[in-house]
Each structure stands twice: as structure tokens, then as C-alpha cells.
Amino acid sequence: MTKLIYFGCLSRSRYKGTCENATKIIKFLDDEYQIIDDPPCCGSLAHQVAIKEDVENHVKLVNDWFKSNDITELITICAGCYNYLTRYYPQYLGSDFKVKVLHLLQFLDTPENLEKLNLKYTGKKLSVYYHDACHLRNAEVPIIEEARNILNSIEGPIQLKEMENNRMNSLCCGAGGGVYSIFKENSDFSSKIIFDQMRMSKGLITACPFCYTALKRIQEENKIKAPVIKFEDFIFKLMEGVDPVSV
Amino acid sequence: MSEKGKELYEEVKDKIEELKNNDSAYAKFGEIWKLACPIKYKSYDLRFLYEDTSREFVDRHKDNIIKMREDFVENIEDYTKLCMKRLGKTNHFKVHFAKTNEEAQKIFMEELGDNKVIYKSKSLEAKDAGIIDILKENNIEIKETDLGDVLCQLFDYKYPSFTLAPGVQFTVEEIVAKIKEKHGIELKPQAEAIVNYYRTTYRPELLNNVKVSLTSANAISADDGSIILVENEGNISLLTRATEKHIVVAGIQKIVPTVFDALLVAKIQERIMNVDGAYISLISAPSNTSDIQGMRVFGMYGAKEVVIILVDEWRTKAAKENLLYKDLLKCISCKSCDLVCTASRAFGNIYGSKYGIGAVNIIRDYIHNGIEATVRDGLFLCTGCENCTNWCPAGVDLAEIMRNLKKEATEAGLAPPNLDKYKEKIFKDKNPFKAQ
Incomplete structure (x- = not known):
């Protein structure tokens, strides 16, 4: 009976600080959650560009890893992992997939956890925007209002x-569907129009590491003042009493 | 990954490079499209033309449309048979069933006879059936009538065009300069002046000279054999009335069970595109009169003969054999998938095929020309955002079809180099982002 924190490959490889922040938030609320070294990638990125047999084998391998570590529940901070694990794993594995999968936003958005977090902001007047990632809104159980409830x-x-x-x-x-690695030009335009819809704001919060990567690049390249902030970092800074939009 | 995959990737990359050159055809189109898409996307939620929004209207009817389309696909052969019976036997249309595009082209040329000129509306279905190509091969003069298409023709089709508003990228200055160059007429650089020019010079021609006209159909009802056509300019009204012979070319997926379904499809299209379809024609027979002693004579003031060519090609097969693009049979051509498409918005005409822009037309290219064509059309520009599926009023899971096409392209060794690299790392290292 192990409760796992499953960061997702992108965060684990590129955003280590965010993983640490997420871990602190999760463990603050439930100390039973733990990290296990070198978890296998969920395989989301290969789904569209691999033959069925290879995908099935990989999904099975990941499930075997869950089983061998006795994982019964997991929390992921990756929108892609959440979407893939909840939509496709049951399709491929049926009842053999027994892990309860939660995204961090779902985990935080319960009356008990919100009460325990008791988030406070004492700085100057601050307005922020939240960007709904496709992976979260399109998921089998969509995550839409959770982020708003928490904020x-x-x-x-x-x-x-x-x-x-x-x-x-x-x-x-x-940036989705692997497009970021082959045709970055898509996010040149698409991420820019997201910023264009922001008015007088101090920050853009995202709960997807893929969106973050694309949005962050466009923010820097276009010298947009409002920073892009990962949801976990924003929450952790509030818990620490630090300016949540500081970079 | 094969050399072919790399080559196709470079080809798409080159087109994207052209997009950065402001004078290129792609950039000219892209700029307008980039503006139009977010406006259309937002206008779903604006009270634009009516009290309710387009979205509310769609939501109110979505379940019925999905049910209606599923019923059609499930019973495609029965509905086609019934529709043909009503159109032909009951309503006196001349009906042809073309099993293949080639058959449709042959029938069309026979129906055209000795005529060397054809006047057409947008007629996307005719393009899909390869009829426009065959007309060109046979040196038939094609006369566009939708003003947007007329403008594209004025510019020798050198620029790509929207399905909804072709030619919208031309500025008034460019248009009047071109009219002067081609017709020697000097006009004020105003939209009204251009419209008036065509009204005074082209309208009389449409009223008096049309012998054979070509249109598609927005929908065809099986229960009473009626064709429904929506337009805002009035060109279709003229083409269907002031002609000797009106030829309709449509894929059988245009069939809907009832005449009310047909009207609903037309209204949904109108709402989603946010245009006021000024005229809706519901055509249930060729022009006729029984005023002389009750004797029915065809060809009073409207079309003497209405010929309908229903094209099957891939459609029944897709339904019966559950082909990966079967869902496309439910499509009602409302274009909502294009208006909300991330790739379409960013890449305009680069993301599309010779049949038109967007995912639906990439799939059409797959059906007619195979998987390699789709990669060239920008299949891998799709981000999988699933807006197309989320917004479709007919329940077409376009995102799933695109995913399956990507899989097929990968199996054929046509995936872009980097995606292949990520995949290998996932399977080998169990982490695509692991540092080398």
C-alpha cells in the first residue's frame, strides 16, 4: 500500500525545484506520500507516434512497476501524465490497472486540505490569470474548477x-502532441495570443509543465512583464510567506 | 525514420519559413486567418446576431444532431436508397448514383454534353469528387459566382483561399488595380464600388446566359427528397433558377433522414459561421406548372432539369468496414473544427490539403491520396488539443482520427525526426527528457 508522488518526466528532468516544492506541499498535507527513484515515463508522448504493440508493452511495463512497488494511489503534477494515465491506462489494461490517480489540483481542492493549507497573501494588490491546459480540461475527469477553487x-x-x-x-x-519539439512556430503564435488576452496582470499561472515551457519562452522572447508561474511554485511561495509572483 | 519522413518534414518546415515572409501567399492568407479565428472562436460566446449565442443554439440541438448522424451512418444504405427513390421517382429529379469519383466524373461530363461553359457556386463536393479537375482537363470554362471565388479567379487562383470567405485576403486597392488591369475599368477603391461593378456587369450574365450550373447541397433529406442550399449573396438562387440545367454533386454523407433535419443542419452551419444565410433554398422538384388543364409541364421559369449526382466512393465502405475515418460521415460541414483549431490558427493554409484547410481536408487527402499526402499537408502540426472534438455539433471525434493517422504515418516511417527520437527514449530510457 504505497502512495506515490509521480512528477512526470518533464518536471523531473527540467524543473527539479518545482518537484521539491510539490513534494513539500503534498507531504505537508499527507506524509504517507513518497518518492521512488527512477519511475518509468507514462508513455504519453509515444502514444500517437508508436505502434499499438509497443505502446501496450510500455503501458504494461509501467503497470508492472506500479505493482512491484505496491502503488495504490499516486499524485502527479503533470497534466499530460494525468490525462494519459486516467484515459488510456484503463483502456489498455482494463481492471488490471488498479492505481488511483490524482492530479495535484484535485488533491488540494478538498475542504480539509484547503483548510489545512490556509493560504494567505499579505502583499500588495495582486491579480493573476490561470490558463486551462488542454490535458486537464480534456481529461476523462476534467480538472477545471479545482484550480479556481484553490486560488x-x-x-x-x-x-x-x-x-x-x-x-x-x-x-x-x-506545444502539445510533441509539436513543440518539431514545429515550435505553433507556440510562437498560440502562446502569444494567450498573453494577449491578459489585462493588467502580474502573473500567469499554469498547472501543465508543457504549457509552462512554451509560455515561458514566449514571455521571455517578447519581454512580457507578467511572469509565468507553475501552480506548485505559486502555492509553495504563499505557504512560505514569499511573494508568489517573484521569479 | 525513413528518408521520406525527413524529406516531408523539411517540406513542411520550408512552408513555415515562407509564412515568415510577409509577401508570400501563405503569409497573406495567414494574417487574415489569424485575425478571423480568434474572433470566430470568441463570437461563439458573443450575442452576435441573435439573442442567444451560437454556442447556446448548438448546445440546444447537439444531442439531436448526434443521434440523427449516428442513425444515418448506421443505416447509410437504407437512407441512400430511400433518398434516391424520393428524389427520382417522387420528385422528378434525374438521379445518378456514382460508386466512385471516376464514375461521377464520367456522368458529369455526359450531363454537360456539348456545353463548354459551366457556372458554379463553391461546390466543395464537386472538388472532392475530382469534377473540377476533369472540367479543367476538358477545357471547360469554369465561371465562379461566389464573389470571393470570383476574386480568387480574378487573381488567377494564385493565392490560397478560405472555404467560408475565399479571397478575403485581397485589399480593395489590390482588387481595383486587378480589375483595371484585366477589364480596363477604373473603380474607386471601395468595397461598395467593387460589389456594384459585379452587380451591374455579372448579374445580367447570370440571369440570361447560364445553360448549365453546378452546386453542391448543404443537406439532402431522405424522407421527402429535398435539397437544401444556404447562401448570403443570391448567386445560388440565380444558379438554381435562371438556368436550363442545374447539376447537384454531393457525397452521400449529405443525406439526412428528414427535411427538418436538413433545415437544422443549415441553421447550425449559419450560426457557427456567424453569417446570415440570407436565402435558404429548399428544392423539391425542377421548375414546373400544371396550370394548363392540369397537365404538368417542367421548366416554367426555373431550372428545366435538375440532375443529382450522389457520390459514394469511400463512404459506404467506411461505414460498413468501420474504417478509421468512419466518423467523418457524421460531419455536417459546419467548419467549427477549423475555427477552433490551434494548428489552423497558427499555420493557416499550410495546415490543409488541396481540398481545403484544416483537419477534415487533411483526412480527405488521406482517403483519396494516402498517408504520405497527409504528412505533407501538415498532419504533425496538430497539437492534439482536441478543440475540434469538443466543439463538433455532430459528435465527430476528429482528434481521434488525427491520432490514428499519426500512428499510421509513424508506422510508415514518416514521423518527423524528433518525435521518433522521443519515442525511442521513452521505450529505451523510460524518460524522453533524460540528458544524454
């Missing part, structure tokens, strides 16, 4: 604003 639970002069395109209507950052 709205923060005490203090903080305001969550909505873009014209939000929730199921959100704009894709242009």
Missing part, C-alpha cells in the same frame, strides 16, 4: 481574472 480560497488582496477564452474554451499553447 479563490487564498485570503488577502489577490484576484483571479479570467481570459476571454477560459475553461473548455481555453486556447492551446501550441
Whole structure:
């Protein structure tokens, strides 16, 4: 009976600080969750570009790894992992897939956890936007209001604003489906129009590491003032009493 | 990955490079498309033309449309048979069933007879059936009538065009300069002046000279054999009335069970495109009168003869054999998938095929020309954002079809180099982002 923190390959490889922050948040709320070294990739990126047999073998390998480590529950901070594990693993494995999969946002958005987190912001008036990632809104169990509930639970002069395109209507950052590695030009345009919908804001919060990568590049290249902040980092900074939009 | 995969990837990359050159055809189209898409996307939620939004209208009818389309696909052969019976026997249309595109082309040329000129509306279905190609091969003069297409023709089709508003990328200055160059007429650089020019010069021709006209159909009802056509300019009204012979070319997926379904399809298209379809024609027979002693005579003021060519080609096979693009049979051509498509928005005409822009037309290219064609059309530009599936009023899972096409392309060794690299790392290292 092991509860696992499953970061996802992109965060694990590129955003180690975020993984540490997420771990601290999760362990603060439930100390039973743990990290296991070198978990295998869920295989999401290979899904569209591999033959069925290879995908099936890989999914089985990952499930065997879950079984051998006695994983019964996991929390992921990756939108891609969440979407893939909840949509395709049951399709490939049927009842042999027994792991309860949660995204960090679902884990945080319970009355008990929100109460325990007791998020407070004491700085100057702050407005932020949240970007709905395709992986979260399209999932079998969509994650849409959770992020809003968490951000709205923060005490203090903080305001969550909505873009014209939000929730199921959100704009894709242009990086999904492996497109970022082959045709970055998609995010040149798509990520830019996300920023174009922000008005007088101090930050853009995202819960997807793929969106973060694309949005961050466009923010820097276009010298956009409002920083892109990963959801976990934002929450952890609030817990630490640090300015949540500081970079 | 094969050399072919690399070559196709470079080909798409080159087109994207052209997009950066402001004078290129891709850039000219792309700029307008980039503006139009987010506006259309947002306008779903704006109270644009009516009290409710387009989205509310679609949501109200979505379940019925999905059920109606599933019923059609499930019973495609029965509905086609019934539709042909009603169209032909009951309503006196001349009906042809073309099993293949080649058959449709042959029938069309026979129906055209000695005529060397054809006046057409957009007629995307005719393009799909290869009829436009065959007309060109036979040196038949094709006369466009939709103003957007007329403008594209004025510019010798040198620029790519929208399905919905072809030619919208031309500025008024460019248009009047071209009219002067081609027709020697000097016009004020104003939209009204251009419209008036065509109204005064082209409208009389459409009223008096058309012998054979070509249109598609927005929908064809099986229960009473009616063709429904939506338009805002009035060109289709003229082409269907002021002609001797009106030829309709449509794939059998245009068939809907009832006349009310046909009207609903037309209204959904109108709403999603946010155009006011000024005219809806519901055509249930060729022009006729029984005013002389009750004797029915065809060809009073409208078309004397209406010929309908229903094309099967891939459609029944897709339904019966559950082919990966079977879902496309449910499509009602409302274009909602294009308006919300991330790849389409970013890459405009680069993401599409010779049949038109967007995923649906990439799939059409797959059906007619195979998997390699789709990679050339920009299959791998799709981010898998699933907006197409989420927004489709007919329940077409376009995202799933695109995913399956990517798989097939990969199996054929046509995936772009980097994607292959990621895949190998996932299977070998169990982490695609592991540092080398």
C-alpha cells in the first residue's frame, strides 16, 4: 500500500525545484506520500507516434512497476501524465490497472486540505490569470474548477481574472502532441495570443509543465512583464510567506 | 525514420519559413486567418446576431444532431436508397448514383454534353469528387459566382483561399488595380464600388446566359427528397433558377433522414459561421406548372432539369468496414473544427490539403491520396488539443482520427525526426527528457 508522488518526466528532468516544492506541499498535507527513484515515463508522448504493440508493452511495463512497488494511489503534477494515465491506462489494461490517480489540483481542492493549507497573501494588490491546459480540461475527469477553487480560497488582496477564452474554451499553447519539439512556430503564435488576452496582470499561472515551457519562452522572447508561474511554485511561495509572483 | 519522413518534414518546415515572409501567399492568407479565428472562436460566446449565442443554439440541438448522424451512418444504405427513390421517382429529379469519383466524373461530363461553359457556386463536393479537375482537363470554362471565388479567379487562383470567405485576403486597392488591369475599368477603391461593378456587369450574365450550373447541397433529406442550399449573396438562387440545367454533386454523407433535419443542419452551419444565410433554398422538384388543364409541364421559369449526382466512393465502405475515418460521415460541414483549431490558427493554409484547410481536408487527402499526402499537408502540426472534438455539433471525434493517422504515418516511417527520437527514449530510457 504505497502512495506515490509521480512528477512526470518533464518536471523531473527540467524543473527539479518545482518537484521539491510539490513534494513539500503534498507531504505537508499527507506524509504517507513518497518518492521512488527512477519511475518509468507514462508513455504519453509515444502514444500517437508508436505502434499499438509497443505502446501496450510500455503501458504494461509501467503497470508492472506500479505493482512491484505496491502503488495504490499516486499524485502527479503533470497534466499530460494525468490525462494519459486516467484515459488510456484503463483502456489498455482494463481492471488490471488498479492505481488511483490524482492530479495535484484535485488533491488540494478538498475542504480539509484547503483548510489545512490556509493560504494567505499579505502583499500588495495582486491579480493573476490561470490558463486551462488542454490535458486537464480534456481529461476523462476534467480538472477545471479545482484550480479556481484553490486560488479563490487564498485570503488577502489577490484576484483571479479570467481570459476571454477560459475553461473548455481555453486556447492551446501550441506545444502539445510533441509539436513543440518539431514545429515550435505553433507556440510562437498560440502562446502569444494567450498573453494577449491578459489585462493588467502580474502573473500567469499554469498547472501543465508543457504549457509552462512554451509560455515561458514566449514571455521571455517578447519581454512580457507578467511572469509565468507553475501552480506548485505559486502555492509553495504563499505557504512560505514569499511573494508568489517573484521569479 | 525513413528518408521520406525527413524529406516531408523539411517540406513542411520550408512552408513555415515562407509564412515568415510577409509577401508570400501563405503569409497573406495567414494574417487574415489569424485575425478571423480568434474572433470566430470568441463570437461563439458573443450575442452576435441573435439573442442567444451560437454556442447556446448548438448546445440546444447537439444531442439531436448526434443521434440523427449516428442513425444515418448506421443505416447509410437504407437512407441512400430511400433518398434516391424520393428524389427520382417522387420528385422528378434525374438521379445518378456514382460508386466512385471516376464514375461521377464520367456522368458529369455526359450531363454537360456539348456545353463548354459551366457556372458554379463553391461546390466543395464537386472538388472532392475530382469534377473540377476533369472540367479543367476538358477545357471547360469554369465561371465562379461566389464573389470571393470570383476574386480568387480574378487573381488567377494564385493565392490560397478560405472555404467560408475565399479571397478575403485581397485589399480593395489590390482588387481595383486587378480589375483595371484585366477589364480596363477604373473603380474607386471601395468595397461598395467593387460589389456594384459585379452587380451591374455579372448579374445580367447570370440571369440570361447560364445553360448549365453546378452546386453542391448543404443537406439532402431522405424522407421527402429535398435539397437544401444556404447562401448570403443570391448567386445560388440565380444558379438554381435562371438556368436550363442545374447539376447537384454531393457525397452521400449529405443525406439526412428528414427535411427538418436538413433545415437544422443549415441553421447550425449559419450560426457557427456567424453569417446570415440570407436565402435558404429548399428544392423539391425542377421548375414546373400544371396550370394548363392540369397537365404538368417542367421548366416554367426555373431550372428545366435538375440532375443529382450522389457520390459514394469511400463512404459506404467506411461505414460498413468501420474504417478509421468512419466518423467523418457524421460531419455536417459546419467548419467549427477549423475555427477552433490551434494548428489552423497558427499555420493557416499550410495546415490543409488541396481540398481545403484544416483537419477534415487533411483526412480527405488521406482517403483519396494516402498517408504520405497527409504528412505533407501538415498532419504533425496538430497539437492534439482536441478543440475540434469538443466543439463538433455532430459528435465527430476528429482528434481521434488525427491520432490514428499519426500512428499510421509513424508506422510508415514518416514521423518527423524528433518525435521518433522521443519515442525511442521513452521505450529505451523510460524518460524522453533524460540528458544524454
